[in-house]
Amino acid sequence: MTLKHIIFKPLICFALPMVTCVFIVSGIGWGQEETASFIRRYKQYEVSSGYYEQYEVKPRHERPFVEIPGVRTGRFPYSPSGAAVRFNARRADAHQGIRFYENRRCEDCHMAQTLDLHTIRANLTCRQCHGGEPIANNDHYFSPMNPIRRHAYVCSKCHQGASAAYSAYVIHEPNPSLMATQESFPVLFYAFWIMIGIAVGTFAVFLPHTILWGIRELFFKKETTVEAPHEKQT
Amino acid sequence: MKNRLKRFTPVQRIFHAVLMLSFIFMGATGLSRMYMNTPWGKWMGSLFGGYDVSLAAHKYVGICMIIGFLIHFLYLMIKINWLNFPKSVIGPDSLLPRPKDMTDFFQHIGWFFGAKKLPEFDRWGYWEKFDYWAVFWGMAIIGVTGLMMAFPLFATRYMPGWGLNVAFWIHRIEAILAMAHVFIIHFFIAHLRRHHFPMDRAMFEGSSDLATIKSEKAAWLDRLKNSGELEGMLVAQAAPLRRVVFYCFGYAVVASGLFLLIGALVNFRFILW
Numbered sequence: 119m120t121l122k123h124i125i126f127k128p129l130i131c132f133a134l135p136m137v138t139c140v141f142i143v144s145g146i147g148w149g150q151e152e153t154a155s156f157i158r159r160y161k162q163y164e165v166s167s168g169y170y171e172q173y174e175v176k177p178r179h180e181r182p183f184v185e186i187p188g189v190r191t192g193r194f195p196y197s198p199s200g201a202a203v204r205f206n207a208r209r210a211d212a213h214q215g216i217r218f219y220e221n222r223r224c225e226d227c228h229m230a231q232t233l234d235l236h237t238i239r240a241n242l243t244c245r246q247c248h249g250g251e252p253i254a255n256n257d258h259y260f261s262p263m264n265p266i267r268r269h270a271y272v273c274s275k276c277h278q279g280a281s282a283a284y285s286a287y288v289i290h291e292p293n294p295s296l297m298a299t300q301e302s303f304p305v306l307f308y309a310f311w312i313m314i315g316i317a318v319g320t321f322a323v324f325l326p327h328t329i330l331w332g333i334r335e336l337f338f339k340k341e342t343t344v345e346a347p348h349e350k351q352t
Numbered sequence: 353m354k355n356r357l358k359r360f361t362p363v364q365r366i367f368h369a370v371l372m373l374s375f376i377f378m379g380a381t382g383l384s385r386m387y388m389n390t391p392w393g394k395w396m397g398s399l400f401g402g403y404d405v406s407l408a409a410h411k412y413v414g415i416c417m418i419i420g421f422l423i424h425f426l427y428l429m430i431k432i433n434w435l436n437f438p439k440s441v442i443g444p445d446s447l448l449p450r451p452k453d454m455t456d457f458f459q460h461i462g463w464f465f466g467a468k469k470l471p472e473f474d475r476w477g478y479w480e481k482f483d484y485w486a487v488f489w490g491m492a493i494i495g496v497t498g499l500m501m502a503f504p505l506f507a508t509r510y511m512p513g514w515g516l517n518v519a520f521w522i523h524r525i526e527a528i529l530a531m532a533h534v535f536i537i538h539f540f541i542a543h544l545r546r547h548h549f550p551m552d553r554a555m556f557e558g559s560s561d562l563a564t565i566k567s568e569k570a571a572w573l574d575r576l577k578n579s580g581e582l583e584g585m586l587v588a589q590a591a592p593l594r595r596v597v598f599y600c601f602g603y604a605v606v607a608s609g610l611f612l613l614i615g616a617l618v619n620f621r622f623i624l625w
Binding site for chain 2: 324331
């Protein structure tokens, strides 16, 4: 066997078919690659933004679970904000036609929205989130506050890496103890009252129990005859 | 004179001491944030380096606490006698609740009113079991909700953001419940009751006063006598210097707890959020 054979035989047996395969089969491969990467490329994007390809189909992440009275029954109808159906919720200027708007401060009209962590604790101004004039409705298609892009345009200014799911956090959290919250944010309402129930239940039992115990023991002297631990106590 | 009965192993006492310190620390940093808009909260926050630093400290110590909890869980798993498993954890030496706790509870209440005899408690009274499991469940709840809020971006990969609103309130109420329970009921039972006044040293010294055990845990004492284990479990009390250390440590924690409790109650109506 010459060197020529050693080189050429494997070349003809393996390399040639392989090269052929690369050229022929790869044609199919490219086609697959196109579709596969189409899915892969968009998946990340979809998850974070709610965009599906070029269509917006998921304006809010929790929508499938949300009940809209008279419109749709959800599988998990306890999330906040989904049930809010109102008119004039999609205007480019939410304050269009409101008189004397220019002369007043946000909190004159939106008292309830000033009682949240970001305003009270983190000292944010309304405009740091809601932006300059005109303030669009939160659900206005092009509003930065629209849930499909809120995380990217608003929250991630301060919360690096905020995702769409993250920005489903309810900024203007309703007071969990109020009956109104049972409709606007049922999970919060029930969680709050169940926890309060556990706390109150514990104290309703153990507070009187402990006080009575303390009083009773004032009238009960323990034996001090430690010398004879072997006798049974009566 | 050997007049004390062994009750806790050194490892158990270390768990308790670490839990005490981290609990007080978490309570103080947490309350300092909750009361940030009151002078009391601001002053307390300044002890820990301000509003932001106290949150960072709260997170780090919280994570340590969770690790401690996991270690405790491992400890339990190692300590359980797996060979005759279900039997080994339902006896009177176990902290698991059993029917007798219920009857003990009602008999004890009857005794408060002089209607019944003092129940013969075994090794663990029902209130001690309640304390243990309350902490156990509290750690799990506060730990999980706390982790959600400490890593919100990670958490919201698996849940919608409004879960953080819910987690926050569960965290807050459970923490208030835990602190109120420890600072009022647990402290009262361990310090102010006549039998334990001024302090039940069992958790520090590892042993209980035999006279107290005799009147309070009669069934346990009987059981030890009958099985002949009693002699081996009697110890003398700790040296005076160690006792001084125990009292100082115990009372320092009680004082901090009562400080938090009173401050929190007085300022409660000023909380904005």
